Amino acid sequence: MKKLIQRLFWKQDPTVYSDKDAKLTPSLHTLDLVGLGTGMVVGTAIFTLPGIVAAEHTGPAVPLAFIVAAIGAGLSALAYAETSSVLPFAGSAFSWINVLFGEFLGWIAGWALLAEYFISVAFVASGWSAYMRGFLGSFGIYLPKALTGGFNPHKGSYVDILAAVAILIVGCLISRGLHQVSRIENTIVSVKLLVILMFIVVGATAIHPQNYTPFIPPHVPGTTFGGWQGIIAGTAQIFIAYVGFDAIAANTAETVNPQKTMPRGLIGTLVLGTGFFIAVSLVLVGMFKYNRYANNAEPAAWALRHSGHYITANLLSIVAIVGIFSALIAILLASSRLIYAFGRDGLLPRTLGHIDHKHVPNRALWLITFLAMILGSVFPFTFLATLVSAGTLVAFIFVSLGIYALRPREGQDLPDAQFKMPWYPVLPAVSALFSLVIFWGLNRDAKIMMAIWFLIGLIVYFAYGIRHSIINQEHQAK
Template sequence: MKADIFRKMPVENLMSHNQEGKGLKKVLGAFELTMLGIGAIIGTGIFVLTGVAAADYAGPALVLSFIISGLACAFAALCYAELSAMIPISGSAYTFGYVGLGEIWGWIIGWDLILEYCVAVAAVSIGWSGYMVNILNIVGIHLPTAIIAAPGSGGIINLPAILILALIAGLLLLGAKESAKLNNILVAIKIAVVLLFIILGFSHVEPANWHPFMPYGWSGVFSGAAIVFFAYIGFDAVSTAAEEVKNPQKDLPKGIIGSLIICTVLYIVVSAILTGMVPYLEFKDNAAPVAYALAKVGISWGSALVSVGAICGITSVVLVMMYGSTRLFYALSRDGLLPKGFSQVSKTRGTPNKSIVLVFIATALVAGFLPIGKVAELTNMGTLAAFVIVSLSVILLRKSRPDLNRPFKVPFVPVVPMLAVVFCLFLILQLPTFTKVAFLIWIAIGFVVYAFYGYKHSSLNGTKAEKVD
């Protein structure tokens, strides 16, 4: 058994799934992929997280925190670009880990990503609920607490969170093309709102507010980088769409790297303007720093502006993260590590309907009845662990399978992938102890599931797998 758990999925096996007429329908191009990436990356992070990180961790040096997190993501993004162009198959880091490191590592990261995506979807839908309830309150519609909060938060059920999840699940059932069209519209609106804030805020920047620039020292900058890393989570969701891309070899690297560059630039500019408009300490315990900054300088309609941007931003994050999680279940199921039923594809829409329904039920139960609290921090931990696996896979596959066609190549291997590993491990160390312990418990449960189901039902049983190097 020891050797079997490290067996590697041959790339040729995976590519056979990607033939026309088999698997998922190919409907996406470079533009849709870039918009998917921006849709997943820019959400509450830019509207909420910036103020908290500035007040509690980095001060005006939040700009440096975003640059450090952006660098960590850039190294990882290059690795994702190489692997997704080489292996344009659903599953993201799970698939890359299966091919590069072996079945048990692929399963661990796949199990880890299940938690990451589902918790992120549930947490973001609760955020959507909060913004929507706030907007309804402004227009005079007051919903009873019983239907807008989970039992642990004074209510019975968070109905708005479940409703947005149901709407997104319904859209995903219609098909990837329809989902991408809505995402394009939502992303266009929220980018317009962010650019408008930059234009409005630029003329109200007071350089004096940037002093002291680094009030909490470098430790604050690094802690801030670990916190704002949450704002970058999502570009890996682009690689989950690999199997539905018309020209994956060219378009996947463009979508992954392009979306990360655009979002990094926007984050840096917004954080610089925000801390320049208002002294950073005023953002302490402020859940709407962008709206607060606009109101502070006399732009009273800023709150409404930000609410529109936030609703569109959060909706697109729910859409892309739920989309990514359904494709992950599809890939795990197709490889036999989860029940095969979840890899069944609709003949008319080309969508994994059972995976979509499963993700909806799981996320609706969490969002509707549980207060997320610290569990949301697991999203950071899961993503960082995935980045480490992907980066190591690039190095190992360069040695074990130099024959494979690589339309996009990471420069300076193994230096760049190792830098990604070092950056990500460093950021993991900055996370709270609770997060690390909870992550280990989830992984332990994953080992049990693999031992009693995945190992026995793996599609590699009785077939030729690549041996461990």
């Protein structure tokens, strides 16, 4: 038993990751990272979540939920910035925790990330599908009911065909190489931000001040609506918006001068994304009473159409249709790098760690693409949103606590950090505690599903990973 416990905490030599990741070509600069991060942060969430969260949890106070989430994400972003500047490896938290705490905890962190990424791809595609159906519907074009949503026989839907198609298209695009993808991503993000600004300006002309009253509705006992209970519940659901931080960090090995570029990309994404979230949500809940956004996955375009701004609404829908692709690109890119890292370490079959002649881990990419197509076409949008937040929060807790293992090794057996998380040793603990409180605010279903997900992860690790990992082989060779 003692030997098994010692085995679980064998740490990976960082030079092993440096050597294996050398086949990945560094091509991302600060602007590319901000583009990837903003593409994810200011992606599906900004076009979809503010209305749903307002109707289900916060009422008009949805901007407060975004602010609380931004504080939690901002603290974690500081931890991410320091860690990525010292350990510039593919796989982000999975690889970092492997080096800092050992293989077993690294696997747990990586398995949480996999839930985050895997479900994020499906969630984003599901949001894209909702906007595409709304856009087509404005021209009188409707798909058969059976092909318009996740599996729900009571509503007559069985598969979301548009979500599956969106994921497949993005998978094909990423397989052609990272440099081309980053240019497309930056262009899409630029256009998307301009149209979001247009929504803010046009929507502001249709605001009715009475819709803000009461700003924080009283709490309804036995529910997660109203009061600070509703704001915390809304924050937990909104946290998916900040998945972009880990999506950036997953590409550290493909970043030019990551010691300086990565912190700039992370913090730039936080500032830009939070500002847009607050502005959009304020305008949205001011245009219509919050309860009218219930179960509406395209609230921004809906609000514009129902306030008479049809041209702007259709333009927003077009940009959302194209712009949500930027979020799909960012998260599918990050998830394929995580699967690659699992294969690189032998915790999943080694073939997934293969890199092709275009310097793309295509086998990992196509595995996650096809699995996400199945998930995104079967499960409903709001269910996916909650589960993503759970995986994100677990990863944030791991990375925040990782600073305590990282800081003593900086300048010793690890490089000195170009960026340091301030107010050490207090702030890492505050960051971890903040994420833990938000995690506790998740609904019961999300916690149960995450428990089941971790149980599956333990089975995979002890049945396969622990025996096939490169750490295990290195120790046996000694």
